[in-house]
Structures are given as structure tokens and as C-alpha cells.
Amino acid sequence: MIPFINIRAQREAYLSEFKQAEQDVLDSGCFIGGPVVQALESELAEFTRAKHAITCGSGTDALTIALLALGLKPGDEVIVPDFTFIAPAECVMRLGGIPKFADIDSETLQVSVESIANLITPKTKGIIAVNLFGQCAPYEKIRECAQTNGLWLIEDSAQAFGAMQNGVPACTFGDIAITSFYPAKPLGCYGDGGALFTANDELAQKIRLIANHGSQTRYIHEICGMNSRLDALQAAVLRVKLRHFKDELKKRSENARKYNEFFNAVPGIAPQEIANGNTSTYAQYTVLAENRKSFIEKLDAAEIPYCIHYPQPLHTQPCFKGLSASRDGASNAIEACQKVVSLPMCAFTDVEEIIARLRKTTI
Numbered sequence: 449m450i451p452f453i454n455i456r457a458q459r460e461a462y463l464s465e466f467k468q469a470e471q472d473v474l475d476s477g478c479f480i481g482g483p484v485v486q487a488l489e490s491e492l493a494e495f496t497r498a499k500h501a502i503t504c505g506s507g508t509d510a511l512t513i514a515l516l517a518l519g520l521k522p523g524d525e526v527i528v529p530d531f532t533f534i535a536p537a538e539c540v541m542r543l544g545g546i547p548k549f550a551d552i553d554s555e556t557l558q559v560s561v562e563s564i565a566n567l568i569t570p571k572t573k574g575i576i577a578v579n580l581f582g583q584c585a586p587y588e589k590i591r592e593c594a595q596t597n598g599l600w601l602i603e604d605s606a607q608a609f610g611a612m613q614n615g616v617p618a619c620t621f622g623d624i625a626i627t628s629f630y631p632a633k634p635l636g637c638y639g640d641g642g643a644l645f646t647a648n649d650e651l652a653q654k655i656r657l658i659a660n661h662g663s664q665t666r667y668i669h670e671i672c673g674m675n676s677r678l679d680a681l682q683a684a685v686l687r688v689k690l691r692h693f694k695d696e697l698k699k700r701s702e703n704a705r706k707y708n709e710f711f712n713a714v715p716g717i718a719p720q721e722i723a724n725g726n727t728s729t730y731a732q733y734t735v736l737a738e739n740r741k742s743f744i745e746k747l748d749a750a751e752i753p754y755c756i757h758y759p760q761p762l763h764t765q766p767c768f769k770g771l772s773a774s775r776d777g778a779s780n781a782i783e784a785c786q787k788v789v790s791l792p793m794c795a796f797t798d799v800e801e802i803i804a805r806l807r808k809t810t811i
């Protein structure tokens with residue numbers, strides 16, 4: 449079976465580098481924080497051109513820390529996309545905030561600025577924009593909307609570390625940006641991990657404080673924080689992968705180009721559109737299939753794995769029962785959930801083999 453993401457091939461490719469980096473950490477006796485984590489944070493800041501890069505335990509933690517740093521209070525409303533992974537809405541809800549679900553653009557699948565504007569009320573405090581499937585949300589308009597309405601902006605770049613918009617790297621568009629190093633992400637570690645990015649010194653200080661039990665000086669706790677730290681082994685793995693990341697992004701783009709060339713000639717299948725000025729990390733290579741059932745039958749017959757990102761809009765999730773009125777339209781989100789199919793994608797995916805199998809499958 450073709451793997452959906454070939455993490456094993458990636459390990460094989462850089463094996464000696466991984467082994468050395470992992471051994472060095474194990475021999476150092478320094479497992480939480482320390483020089484390897486600090487070195488990774490400098491490299492992440494350099495890569496994104498963000499002033500501050502601060503690692504933490506996961507992308508979900510990063511969102512929670514960002515909301516705490518921005519001062520979210522119970523009852524505050526935060527606008528999130530209706531079509532994405534649950535984490536942004538979940539983190540708002542867990543802190544007592546109220547997620548409001550914005551619709552998406554039907555072709556790029558990114559959050560719609562018009563829909564965001566329709567959801568703003570006197571209780572709205574901020575926006576979490578998601579860089580869905582690896583390309584940036586439309587930040588020029590989102591930032592204008594946030595500024596005009598006095599809202600803060602979190603850029604959820606869990607899927608798009610390494611993407612660019614008009615020559616500017618992802619992770620620099622929000623008051624705070626976050627990313628995830630979950631193993632399946634384009635830059636993934638061997639467990640959970642995440643990071644926050646900001647240009648604001650005060651926010652950076654708050655973020656570090658919250659992520660480390662509210663403490664700057666050992667056993668002095670200025671606020672009630674949390675334990676959310678990236679460990680040194682994960683940092684070592686990420687540093688190896690970061691060295692190869694630009695090459696991997698090129699290979700992912702090349703794979704997407706091959707898929708696009710094939711699917712553009714297949715009636716009823718439309719690849720997610722990449723907006724002008726955007727590059728994508730292709731965290732997912734996703735198409736919209738007019739007849740998803742028959743497309744999936746083809747994939748099954750050709751033994752090609754696939755995923756449905758995502759099967760239902762967030763406003764219909766059982767955990768948000770009672771909030772279904774907190775949405776704006778959502779017709780594009782609903783339609784996307786009925787049509788989307790994600791195909792195998794990473795720097796080690798043999799897209800030519802996948803296309804050859806699809807060409808041979810007649811059902």
C-alpha cells in the first residue's frame with residue numbers, strides 16, 4: 449500500500465543525521481529546554497523572519513497560550529473558520545470564549561473576510577485565521593478588518609510553516625502566529641510539539657511565562673500558567689528536518705504540480721485553488737470531487753489511500769451543540785465537506801505511480 453505520508457522514507461533518507469542528533473541529546477542529560485531547544489528557536493525565528501519564536505508542547509497548546517496571552521475572558525467572542533480542524537474553536541470554547549463560525553471561499557477553501565465581517569458584534573475580541581492545507585489565508589483583507597474593528601488576530605499556521613504570501617513568510621501575519629510539529633505536518637517531530645511567533649516583546653514575554661508555569665525565576669510564579677514545553681529530543685529531530693525543509697517544500701510543490709496537471713484534465717475533479725501571491729506547503733493535497741463516492745471507489749480499486757479533511761463543518765460538531773446559530777451562512781463550508789478528498793502527499797510520495805494507477809482504473 450502506498451503510504452499517505454511516508455515518514456519512514458524520510459527517516460531513512462536522513463538516518464545518520466537523526467541518529468547523531470538523538471544520541472547527542474540522550475548523552476547530554478538535558479531533556480527539557482537547554483541549548484538544543486534554544487538553537488531550534490533561533491532557527492525557527494530566522495526561517496520565518498519572526499522576531500520571537502517560542503516552542504511549546506503542541507499546536508493546540510500554542511493556540512491556548514496565544515488566547516491566554518491576548519487576555520481572552522469568558523463570554524468573549526472569537527471568529528474562527530467553520531471548515532478546519534477543531535483546535536481553534538476548541539481552544540476558544542475551553543477558555544470560556546464563544547467561537548463564531550465564518551464561511552470559506554469555495555475555491556481556495558480559506559476563510560472568507562466578508563463572512564468574518566458579518567459575524568462581528570460588540571462582544572467580538574479577535575479572529576483566528578487558519579492557513580488551511582498549507583497556504584496563507586487572505587491576510588491583507590483580514591488584517592484590515594481586524595484593525596478597523598479593534599480586534600486581535602491569531603494566525604493558525606499549524607499546516608503552513610514554510611508557506612509564503614507575496615514574498616512574506618507564514619507565521620508573521622498575526623499579533624501571534626502558531627504552528628504545529630505533529631508528526632504528519634510538513635515539519636513534524638516524533639511526538640507532539642508546537643511553536644508561537646510574535647513581533648511583540650511584551651507578548652513574547654507573556655507567552656514564555658504562561659508556557660512555563662507562570663514562572664521566570666525558579667519557584668516564583670507570577671501567574672497561573674501551564675506546563676507546555678518542547679523537549680530536547682523533539683527539538684533535535686526538528687533541527688535535522690529543518691536543514692532539509694526547503695528542498696522538501698520544492699519536492700512537495702513538484703508533486704502538487706504533477707497532480708494538478710493530471711486532475712485538471714479530469715472532469716468533475718478540481719484541485720484546491722492556490723490564491724495569487726501564495727505558495728503552499730501542501731500539508732494536504734486536496735481536491736473537490738463532484739461525485740466523491742465514485743472517486744473514492746476509484747481510489748479504493750487502485751489501492752490509493754485518501755483522507756476526508758474534514759467530514760463536517762465545525763458548527764455541526766456535537767461539542768458545539770447550542771452554538772449552531774453562531775455562524776454566518778456556511779454554505780461553502782457545507783459543500784466543501786461533501787466534496788473534499790485529500791491524497792498522499794509528502795516529499796517522498798511517488799505521485800507518478802499514483803497517477804499511473806488512476807489511469808489504469810476504469811471504474
Ligand SMILES: Cc1ncc(COP(=O)(O)O)c(C=O)c1O
Pocket residue numbers: 506507508509532533535536578604606607627628629630640641642
Ligand atoms: C489548523 C490546525 N490548528 C491546530 C492544530 C493543532 O495542532 P496539534 O495537533 O499540534 O495540537 C492542527 C492540527 O492538526 C491544525 O490542523
